[in-house]
Amino acid sequence: MELADRxxxxxxxxxxxxxxxxxxxxxxxxxxxDSDHFIxxxxxxxxxxxxxxxxxxxxxxxFLSVFIGLVMLKSKKKKA
Amino acid sequence: MxxxxxxxxxxxxxxxxxMSLLQTSLIPRxxxxxxxLYFIVSLGCYGLLMVGVGLMxxxxxxxxxxxxxxxxxxxxxxxxxxxxxxxxx
Numbered sequence: 001m002e003l004a005d006r007x008x009x010x011x012x013x014x015x016x017x018x019x020x021x022x023x024x025x026x027x028x029x030x031x032x033x034d035s036d037h038f039i040x041x042x043x044x045x046x047x048x049x050x051x052x053x054x055x056x057x058x059x060x061x062x063f064l065s066v067f068i069g070l071v072m073l074k075s076k077k078k079k080a
Numbered sequence: 081m082x083x084x085x086x087x088x089x090x091x092x093x094x095x096x097x098x099m100s101l102l103q104t105s106l107i108p109r110x111x112x113x114x115x116x117l118y119f120i121v122s123l124g125c126y127g128l129l130m131v132g133v134g135l136m137x138x139x140x141x142x143x144x145x146x147x148x149x150x151x152x153x154x155x156x157x158x159x160x161x162x163x164x165x166x167x168x169x
Contacts, residue, residue: 002140005136009131013128016126016132020125023125024122050114
């Protein structure tokens with residue numbers, strides 16, 4: 001039981017640190033590298049560094065509002 | 081009320097710092113535009129990291145679990161004697 005908890009915790013922290021290092025590299029270090037270095041192959045073009053977090057944030061907001069709306073509708077139906 | 085005032089002042093201070101960075105071009109302009117987004121992403125990452133670390137370090141207390149099961153058995157026997165139905169169906 002605690003091993004499953006440990007595994008999930010380790011997976012979460014690994015995902016978060018990898019996202020953090022990838023994003024730091026993308027936004028801060030990559031503009032200083034010459035444009036014909038091989039490392040640019042591993043990173044998407046720079047516009048996606050803005051698009052992907054904004055898209056994820058908008059998706060999260062939509063999901064949250066849909067969820068809250070569904071819960072409110074369900075509670076209204078139960079009362080009536 | 082006081083907690084939200086603290087958070088608001090922190091937000092105002094950060095945005096004032098960011099706008100002053102925009103005015104005086106200490107850092108190249110493209111960086112300054114991306115800085116708030118970078119901080120939001122890193123804040124989300126930090127939250128996830130804290131959740132993961134807390135999950136990994138959660139104590140389970142196996143002895144307390146055994147004692148708790150004994151307590152539950154005793155309570156069930158006691159209540160059945162008194163005539164209350166405690167079967168878990």
